[in-house]
Amino acid sequence: MRNKLLRMIRQYDMIMPGDTVVCAVSGGADSVALLFAMYLLKDxxxxxxxxxxxxxxxxxxxSDGDEAFVREFCGRFDIPLHVGSAEVRPGKKGLEAAARDARYAFLRSLDGKIATAHTADDNAETVIMRMIRGTGLKGLGAIAPVSGNVIRPMLLINRQEVEEFLNAWGLPHREDSSxxxxxFLRNRIRHTVMPLLKSENPRLAENLSLMALRLREDEDFLAAQSDFATLPGVQTLKAMPKARRSRCIERFLKDSGVKEPEDSHISGVEGLLFSDRPSARVNLPGGVTVSRRYDRLEARTHKPRPEPVVLTCPGETVYGDYRVTCTPADKIVNTPDTFTVRPVGTMILRPRESGDSIRLSGGTKSLKKLFIDRKIPAAMRERIPVLCDEQGILGIYSIGVHADxxxxxLPAVTVHFDVDVPESGD
Incomplete structure (x- = not known):
């Protein structure tokens, strides 16, 4: 298993000498195996x-037992541990997606490379899930081996290899009853579909995962061919192969504030290209309107920049697209969407201002640089809430709480952000 791990790390340039690597550990078999394998390989x-x-x-x-297990395991091998927590609430995408978003928000707030324990089986299950739901080349690429500062070095290691590794070293792990x-669809695929397919080919998981990695490389190539500083003109777009044109439009929509462009959105913009009318437009989610002006496409966001508002505490405050709740804290929780703070005077929510900066665990950075580093679309940056009191910035939604x-x-207050306010006009 260690040799496979090393090959994957080197093939995708996941780690460089001197890097800090933070392993995400749930306490389950896969994450314990990853952490211990990296422990053996760290020197x-x-x-x-x-x-x-x-x-x-x-x-x-x-859940508390999982945390206690991970604390004990890391203490046993003298591995520094970061612990985050949140009372996860189901959002528009459901509880499972909300939990994943909260977890990744916490992980991305840490310094260093974040290593997660996704295996070949996880990747194969994802491929099958997306085939069932309907997908394209990008979706069949499934789980990315590298995504920003997140690395996944176990994508060609199957569950049997994980179990053999744990048994060989006598390592304990936790079982998640869920x-x-x-x-959940993934569990049904894991319990029913995967065993049936593996009876035809025991190497199914590795084969599907390898296929996904190769398809992702093809998708990355096509995406690179569609990466322009500015969107080409209408005639240039019309002359492109459809695969390239679709990716150009998708990138354009993301940069314009459409968080997750769908096929229907891309088709709508393509309709503008081939329209007989030299001036036409299409309305998209997020208050974005794309217009054709002869040989150019333009995007405009109609949502105004939010005005500063006083945060009601305790209570609930609506700020732009966000519902913000403030309650007396019963424990300390700090994630990118939940802050536990001791404010001085009145708290306010406001948009970013020139010169804003925040100190995180890795040092002080300007908000402008953080938005760029985290690839937050320009159209969204004016609407992200900045939480302040009379002494300055307390925290920034999606970025985290100010380290100081x-x-x-306790006593303190907990401020939680939900992106659940319906779009106006919906």
Whole structure:
């Protein structure tokens, strides 16, 4: 298993000597195997190894037991551990997606490369899920081996290899009771479809995962061919092969503030290209309108920049697209969408201002640079809430709490952001 891990790391240039690598550890078999394998390889790779655990509080005592297990395991091998937590609430996409978003928001707030324990089986299951739901080349690429500072070095390692590795080293792990439930599509595929397909070919998981990695490389090539500083003119777009044109339009829509462009949105913009009318437009989610002006496409966002508002505490405040709740804290929770702070005077929510900066665990950075580094579309930057009090910035939604303003003890207040306010006109 270690040799496969090394090959994957080197093939995708995941880690460089001197890097800090933070392994995401749930306590389950896959993540324990990843953490211990990296522990064995850390000197060879010349890295600083850390771990991170996120408690979603979804399974009561079982969730707390997972956290205690990870703390004990990391302590046993003297591995520094970061722990985050949140009371996850179901959003528009459901509880599972909300939990994943909260977990990744926490992980991305940490410094270093974040290593997750997605295996060949996870990748194969994702391919099958997307085929069932309907997808294209990008979707069949499934789980990315590298995504920003997140690396996934176990994508060609199957579950049997994980179990053999744990048994060989006598390593304990936790079992997530929710994995036994067939309420989720992934679990039904894992329990029913995968065993049937593996009976035809025991190497199914590795084969599907390898296929996904190759398709992702093809998609990356096509995307690179569509990466322009400015969108080409209408005639140039019309002359492109459809695969390239679609990706140009998708990139244009994302940069214009459409968070997740769908096929219907891309088709709508393509309709503008081939319209007989030299001036036409199409309305898209997020208040974005794309117009054709003879040989150019233009995008405009109709949502105004939010005005500063006083945060009601305790209580609920609507700010732009966000519903913000403030409550007395019963514990300290700090994630990119939940801050526990001890404010001085009145708290306000406002849009960014020139010169804004925030100190995170890795040091002080300007908000402008953070938005660029995290690839937040320009159209969204004016609408992200900045939480302040009379002494300055307390935290910034999606970025995190100011390291100097996070509460170290109670009493304090917890401020939580939900992106659940319906778009006007919906």
């Amino acid at each position: 060879r790779l010349d890295i600083r190894l850390e771990a991170a655990h996120f408690n979603h509080h979804l399974r009561g005592e079982e 994995n036994a439930s067939d309420a 303003r996070a509460a170290g003890e």
